[in-house]
Amino acid sequence: MTQQSIVTSLRDNYMPYTAHVIMSRALPEIDGLKPSQRRILYTMFKMGLLKGNRKKSQGVVGQTMFLHPHGDMPIYETLVRMAKDNESLLHPYIDSKGNFGKQYSRDMKYASARYTEVKLADIANELFHDIDQDTVDMIDNYDGTLKEPRLFPVNYPSVLINTSSGTAVGMASSMAPFNLNEVIDFTIAYIQSKEVVVGDYILAPDFSTGGQIIYNAKDFKQIYETGKGSFKIRATYKIQGNSIIFEQIPYTTTFEAVIDKITDLVKEGKIKDIVDIDDIYGIDSKGIEIQVKSSTDKERLIARLYKLTPLEDSFTCNFNLIVNGRPQTLGVKQIVHEWLVFRSNCIQRGALYELDKKKKKKHLLKAFREVLLDIDRAIVIVRGTKLNKQVVSNLMEAFQIDEAQAEYVAEIKLRFLNEEYLLSRIAEIEKLEKEIQELNELSSDASKRSLVIVEQLNRVKKQYGKERCSLIVQANDLPMIKEEQISIDNYNVRVFVTKEGYLKKIPLVSLRSSNQLKVKDGDYVVREIDSTNHSDILIFTNKQNCYKYKTYELDDHKPSALGEFLPTLLGLQDEEILYVTVTNDYKGHLIIGFDDGKVAKIDLSAYSTKNNRTMLKNAYADKHSIYWDTTQEDYDLMALSTIDKIIVVNTSIVNPKTSKTTIGVQLMKSKKESLVSDYHKLSSEGYEEREYYRTLSAGVGKYYREGDFTDLVDLKMKRLGQGVLM
CATH class of the missing domain: 1.10.268.10 (Topoisomerase, domain 3)
Structure with a gap:
């Protein structure tokens, strides 16, 4: 047996694997394709499928394995997604015949490869333009017996046209699709002037499944400039008699998921107006039909369904792609460049x-x-x-x-x-x-x-341009609907937050019936907050961002469930969650302790917004925070420095601020370049030794006496190196 350090093992084994997944499997490149997609299309090109009749998918899969050694099923699944009949792409590269399933269906499975037929679609001609004229590098396949193109010399910005997503090791990609006409118009304008504004040409993403894009200029400006952000997309509907028909559902969901969620709401008694629900997908029809009582306020019910089901959903953008051999997250203008x-x-x-x-x-x-x-x-x-x-x-x-x-x-x-x-x-x-x-x-x-x-x-x-599939609705044009107008049930809940970032919302009724709270191995609960279903959840990260989530937007969890993983729920990439709190009325203060000895007391009302904003930037000062708390009453706060000095002060000496970025009031002064290593809230009773360390103003504190605050000093040692969700 050979022994080696964990560092050596990670460097020699895990790091090469990580690099391979990032560079050769998960992320798209500047031609808009992942390696698996490129190999399928190039195989079809070499098979002469740009012209002539379709061939069995099984034959294409078999030939592709000479370039892509990852099994026939992964290859076929990738092929299916590029096929016209799957309806995943705005401009599918494969002209298909047979059952290829549907993007908007979870249970409509595609047929076996031996039953379906494919050829390259006309637009695929643009992928291979002059490929035989040394326009791109040709590299060896995995065993050195064949050559394949490093990239396709595609002659339009396909990377922005067809959606693509992938998860690598430590990073992910989620490319929103845009209308071909709009992208080409912007690209031509950019060639003529680098000062051109993206939003003047590219209106919003455009999905093959249609739907309505809820347009917020600020959100889309951020997406266009940084390649990161999210936006809402909702289903379109029409009312026929006592039926509500949702025709085009969001790209991010399936009609089965929508029906299941509505069914659960009906069973739980949260919606009482629905008589029947079924999908009407067929040759001449498409959508989800909901039959309601004749006395139902249909517009009010529709608003409630948007709030409580995936009929309105978020699409998270993360334009992470490989450019010049390394992954980069780019805005639209940078991608076009x-x-x-x-x-x-x-x-x-x-x-x-x-x-x-x-x-x-x-x-x-x-x-x-x-x-x-x-x-x-x-x-x-x-x-x-x-x-x-x-x-x-x-x-x-x-x-x-x-x-x-x-x-x-x-x-x-x-x-x-x-x-x-x-x-x-x-x-x-x-x-x-x-x-x-x-x-x-x-x-x-x-x-x-x-x-x-x-x-x-x-x-x-x-030759290939077409009208938008997704409609655009201005966010300001949508009617303002209050929670009580859509009759969202309000009941007492307890919110649990764990060290690793899981959050679960449990109705108190469910909590009384079971006292077994499940968490992952090695994880533990760091906060329990009693609240109601009409509260707001505030999530603070190390990027000075505050994400806001409506409690009722989360499913009720059972004590045995792990709950929602917050980084996934919020679409976080390079952010670390520091603190989570819940509020009904935005009363009280947010207390933040920084390692420079300053403590900020911010009115919680500073985080209340009239519009339902999902993220606030510059949510606190750009400093290293090590302590977080929300309170409506002042209390004694103990601070411990890196040179083992302790100070006890009451938070009443810190004046509250309405400015979120306040740098705080100096409580513990530095000596010998010391920093504060830990803060701790002292209970109203006990800790008689607090008076020895108490001060009425800022100071360096007194050296720690053996035996004082023993449990808190031990806690400080446990916290070192963790610093998340304190």
């Missing part, structure tokens, strides 16, 4: 490839012209040469041409020695010279390549 650099390079490489071919051809034709001046002499030389291998060398010597030129002349067929043919070939030299000049300019002048890109983009738009 990188694509233009990539596409310009493809055109340059193609121009250089054609330039080399035409120069070689011109070189050969020059010899042709030299020989034509004395064709009879050439014939005599050939006829007078005794050995076949000496023909080339004799021609080289007689006409002062090189070996390649001599070979070309020697291969001329007898029937081509007529005047018409010879003159046409010589005239071709002039044409080649003109083409060579144009290719020289194209390969050396970026502005000329930009003109080619614009020409290609306009052609793609004209």
Whole structure:
């Protein structure tokens, strides 16, 4: 048995695996494709499926395994998602026939690969444009027996057109799809002026399943600039008699999930107006039909269904893709810029490839012209040469041409020695010279390549552009509906937050019937908060952000459930959750203790907003916070420094502020560059030693006496290195 340190093991084994998953499996690249998708499409291209009839999917899967050694089912699942009949992509790359399931259905399973047929869709032509002209690198497949393209030389920004998502090790990607016409219009405008505004051309994402995008200018500006953020998408509906038909549901859900949620609400007695519910997906119909009582206020019920079910859902954007060999999270303008650099390079490489071919051809034709001046002499030389291998060398010597030129002349067929043919070939030299000049300019002048890109983009738009599938609804145009108007049940709940970031909302009725609270192994509850179903949950992160969530938007949990994993619920990537609290009325104060000895007391009302904002930036001062609490009454606070000094103060000496970014009031002063390592709230009783350390104003404190605050000092040691959800 070989022993090695954990650091060495991680570096030699885990890190290469991590890099492989990130670079070669999970994240899309600038051509908009992951390796698995690219290999399927390239296999179909080599099989001649750009033209002709469809072939069985099983054959495509089998051939793809020569490039992608990950099993037939993962390959077929990827193929299904790119197929037209699955309806996942705005512009599917595969023209399909057969049962490929549906993006909007959880239970509608696709047929086996041996029953379905595929070929490449027309738009796939744009993926392979001039791929045989050295426009992209060709690399070895996994066993070195075949070549495959490193990227496709796609001639439109497909990375922004078709949605893509993936989870790697420590990072993820979620690309929202945009309308092809809008993306091309913006790309052309960006070529003409780098100061162009994204939102002037790209209105909002556009999903293959339609729906309504709830447009908030501030949210979309953030997404366009940073590549991160989220937005709401809701189902469209129409009312027919006593039926409400939701026709286009959000891309993020399925009709089975919607029906299951509504069914649960009816069983729990939270909705009492629904008589029947069923899907009406068929050849001539599409959607979810809900039959209600004749006395039902339908608009009010629809508003409630939007609040309580996935009929209104969030799409989290994380435009994380691989550019120049490394993962980057980019905004829309940055992605378009990188694509233009990539596409310009493809055109340059193609121009250089054609330039080399035409120069070689011109070189050969020059010899042709030299020989034509004395064709009879050439014939005599050939006829007078005794050995076949000496023909080339004799021609080289007689006409002062090189070996390649001599070979070309020697291969001329007898029937081509007529005047018409010879003159046409010589005239071709002039044409080649003109083409060579144009290719020289194209390969050396970026502005000329930009003109080619614009020409290609306009052609793609004209040939494949289509109207938006998703409608856009301005957030300000939506009616303001209060909680009581949609009759959200209000009842007492207890919110539990664990060290690892799980949150569960348990009705007190369920809690009384079971005292067994389940958590993951090694995890434990750090906060219990009694509240109601009409409260707000505030979640603070180390990026100075405060995320807000309505308690009623969370499902009720059983004590045996793990609950919601907050990083996933909020779509967090590089943020660490520090503190979670719940409030009904935004009364009281938020207490934040910083390691520089300052304590901030912020009115909780500073986090109340008129609009239902889901995130507040600059939620507290940009400093290292180590203590969080919410309170309506002042209390004694103990601070312990890194040089083992203790101070006890009452929070009443800290004036409350309405500014969220207040830096706080100095309570513990630094000595010998010391920092505060821990704060702790003292209960009203006990801790008689507190008076020894008490001060009425800021100070450095007194050295810790053995035996004082023993339990709190031990707690401090346990907390070192954790610092989350305190």
